Amino acid sequence: MFAVFPSARKVAHLFALPAIALVLAACDTLPGAGFGNGPGITPGDAVPVALLVPGGSGQTTDEILAQSLENAARLAMRDLNGAAIDLRVYQTGGDAATAAAQAEQAVDDGAKIILGPVYAASANAVGNAVADDGVTVLSFSNNAAIAGGNVFVLGQTFKNTAERMVGYASSQGKQRYVIVHAQDSAGTQGRDAISAAVNTQGGAVVGTVGYALSQQDVIAAIPQIKSAVQGNSADAVFMTTDTASALPLLSQLLPEAGVSSETSQFIGLTRWDIPPQTLSLPGVQGGWFAGPDPAASAAFSGQYQGAYGSLPHPIGGLAFDGIAAIGALVSQGNPDALTPAALTQNAGFRGASGVFRLRADGTNERGLAVATIIDSQVTILSSAPQSFGLAGF
Template sequence: MFAFLRAIRKPWHIISMPIFALILAACDPTSLGGSATSGGPKIDTNAPVPVALLIPRGGSASDELLAQNLENAARLAIRDLGGVQIDLRIYATAGNAAQAASVASQAVNEGAKIILGPVYAEAANAAGNAVASQGVNVLAFSNNPTIAGGNVFVLGPTFDNTASRLVSYAKRSGRDRIVILHAQDVAGELGRSAIQKAIAANGATQSGVVAYSNSQESVLAAVPQVKATMDSSGANALFLTTSSATALPLFAQLLPEAGVTSPATQYIGLTRWDIPVQTLELSGVQGGWFALPDPGATSAFRQRYTAAYGNGPLDIAGLSFDGIAAIGSLVQSGKTDALTGAALTQGAGFRGASGIFRLRADGTNERGLAVASIRNQQVVVLEAAPRAFGGAGF
């Protein structure tokens, strides 16, 4: 019954391919951090711009599939750039931090003006450190905010972005007294922190925090703690950091059985509750809220990718498309400083595979997300993803 919890004990650098939720990883303490650098190398506006794509080719079988998806998506994005010429150069990291650092340096020595990738947090951190002294920016596919800053930007969806979107919606919907339920691991604690920041930023109330370790006994023990905290605090929402691959199925069964039920309690999820599709069948998630990328943009990207390559893309492939879309949009300006940190963090943002996004000065990103619910085992969009920054959720 509890076999799904084994997933949480897997090596921390693994990517969960089907759900577009990269496992957050501890990173090398030499990460640059802080604000993004404002500078970067000049480009020749009259010649193709050399862009290095670092992918985990040469690694495991799953890494090979991932690498091919990332390359395919990048080439698909290049087709959309009109007159902008990109000289895409592929470098294999084998999913290894040391090799990522080596090929990042090689790419810059061979003329690359910006690096797209790599995937895993420790590899992205190593690549960024390797080329920092040369002022080259790195658009990594990681979603780990602890490696962001300096010359490293993370393209992956972050907990901060998701939490902010959902707490903003909850506040506007009158569900503003929130209890947080999180795992005592890296992802769970980063998720808790993201929710706490979102609660403070949106003027909501943190009504309590319940933590559990990744064991059946701890999950079971957390259930009455949640019930007692909800009752004593008068909370009207419960924000869970867990996913379908970990403790969500058990909490979705046990919490309602313990009396933590809607409509008195609004369940909110930090992860995607629509993937895998079997999650939609859980009785405890019916009526729950979660965030997801712009469904229209995501569907259009998947259709184009499938038409071009014969198979649907892994969810993370969209990040490679996004990186090229951002680079192409900036290069199109015809400015020699198009790929500096100051240019990358322009407020208007970019339009990518899953809707609008922009890079922030701290190296993280902000994405336009929809708020969705599950009703009768079907996904229902409650509030559409914004089409420009400044709309709902921003």
């Protein structure tokens, strides 16, 4: 999930999303109907948008995600202020080579912009495949390493989260951090994002402890973490891990060793409320983490469940964001609505999980709330900003 693109294609960035869409205003094209080529659009005509999803891989998780992304995209195709989206869905099978071929087919079909794919390697391949066609790729990845050129990431990035969490922690008097990270690509990228945020905001990284991805190595790292925290008077322990990896073990063993949020605030780079079972872990009680705007997310989830009878996938809202943003820009009647200048508006847009904006380097910023866990329940400590230019941005 981590690769960098050549910047061959200059791409569209930010989306002006309507709040939450309700009325169906887009249409599907008939099979075989052509789009016409080139990045410019014709005001009043349906805008050809290619949606690349990981369906066809044979993996149940990919099929569920693919359907959720398509559902969310179609949900956004309601009430777009008169703008029409001509959505075509292309299955990538979760494979980079297939994704690249499907992207080329989409461009041949006349797509003006590509929404997706999910996995970073596939997004990298897609960006390269259509780099000379003037078509932007708005991927669902959160990996900043693939951002740049004609490829943008819509997922919540480590940099975004680290800056929000360090900003909040600083406001609470936390200044001395020990970073605990996995020794893989995601872990080292997370470590670097945290370190940069701490240095930028005037704090100090007083210790860094890495561990290999095994239970034995996590256990072996506990004394090192304890030593780094106590030996350097750290008032915060910032962990890169997620709930599917080392968080359950770290959150159990560190308090047993005398290190907890009561002594040195635990901070997470990932969400600690997914899956819900994580909330009951004793060691995460009192920990801090960032997440999307709860009100916006609840509104989107409610609309999705009302339309489809189930809850969306955790990243399904990214497809909603992309379609709603495109529609909002297109509704202005500007033939250059999908250019980088239009998509990277500094004010940003409002999407399924709150405000967001894309940046010229292909990354994004999202308005995040800071939360804690008390008695196995999520409590918001700092509300998500409702616009940019506020604290945390």
